[in-house]
Amino acid sequence: MKNGYTLLELIAALSLIGVGLSIPATQIGSMADRWAVQAAREGMVAAHFHAKSIARDGEGALLEVDVSSQTVRVTSGGTLRRTIPVGKDLGVVFALGGASTTAQLRFDPLGIGRSIGHTVTFSRGGESVQLVVSGFGRVRRR
Numbered sequence: 001m002k003n004g005y006t007l008l009e010l011i012a013a014l015s016l017i018g019v020g021l022s023i024p025a026t027q028i029g030s031m032a033d034r035w036a037v038q039a040a041r042e043g044m045v046a047a048h049f050h051a052k053s054i055a056r057d058g059e060g061a062l063l064e065v066d067v068s069s070q071t072v073r074v075t076s077g078g079t080l081r082r083t084i085p086v087g088k089d090l091g092v093v094f095a096l097g098g099a100s101t102t103a104q105l106r107f108d109p110l111g112i113g114r115s116i117g118h119t120v121t122f123s124r125g126g127e128s129v130q131l132v133v134s135g136f137g138r139v140r141r142r
Contacts, residue, residue, distance in 0.1 A: 033125035040087030040094065040122045041131050045139055047072040047084045048105075052137065054081055055107035063105040065120065067096055092124045105137060113137020 005013075048063060051074045055061035061076040070093065074082045087094060096103055097119040105115040113136050120131045130142040 030126060033127040036087070036090040036092050036124050037122040037127050037129045040090055040092040040124075041120075041129050041141065043084065043086045044072060044094070044120060044122075044131055045141070047074060047082070047086070048133065048137070048139055050074055050082065051105070052107050052111045052113075055109060056111040058109065060109050061107045063107070065096065065103040065105075065118070067094065067101045070094065087122060087124075090124070092122050094120055094122045096120055105133060107137060111137070 044065075051061045051063040054074060054076045059077050061074060061081070064073045064075070066073070070086060070088055072084045072086050073080060074084075086092075100118070103115075103118045103120075105113050105118075107113055113134070115133075115135050115137070117135045118133050120133070122129050122131070132140045132142060134140075
């Protein structure tokens with residue numbers, strides 16, 4: 001009676017396990033990139049709705065997107081209310097459509113935006129997503 005496995009059987013089994021594990025490992029990196037860009041986009045959406053709610057509380061608000069510092073600022077009545085570093089902690093970079101480096105969206109006291117529409121692209125690794133902001137302050141995720 002024979003107990004155990006031969007060297008050839010062990011090598012074959014370990015090779016199959018190695019191949020099986022290498023396939024998901026490459027997909028984990030792209031999934032992490034996808035989740036990071038989506039989280040950064042949702043952070044900008046949250047800043048957008050924060051500015052809109054501040055605008056409804058008083059005299060309006062201004063949402064400023066700055067590509068060079070990778071931040072979004074919310075001001076109201078000349079007072080800086082919030083600065084949000086969008087995507088910095090996730091390693092995500094965002095850019096505005098065209099050659100723009102800044103964009104502003106002004107909300108009136110009714111919470112309606114007054115601006116030119118913008119497209120913001122978030123990217124990391126091989127993944128990218130977009131956020132389209134209309135001139136009236138509506139957002140659409142792509």
